[in-house]
Amino acid sequence: MGDHTTSLATVSAILAALYERERTGEGRIVQTSLLASGVYLMGSDMSVQLKMGRLASVRSRDNPINAVANHYRSSDGRWSRAGCARTSGLRRSGSSWRWR
Structure with a gap:
């Protein structure tokens, strides 16, 4: 699941950078992280776990x-x-x- 999300984030970042280059003529560094994508995906569930001490859905x-x-x-x-x-x-x- 994380691999797919990270690949979508990578493609989105590349397309945004290409669009910006087309509009402004300047390039941009693009980077993504499997860990950051995983943290983002689990953020809601982890917030419930940390704040309330229980699983988000049981x-x-x-x-x-x-x-x-x-x-x-x-x-x-x-x-x-x-x-x-x-x-x-x-x-x-x-x-x-x-x-x-």
């Missing part, structure tokens, strides 16, 4: 905040992760989730 897989951002076992016993950015039409119906 919800079980059976009681998710967002049903489409969870791990599911398929009929052949393998696990997969579902993810969806937009969940505004999602409602709980009994023991399952349904789109409105």
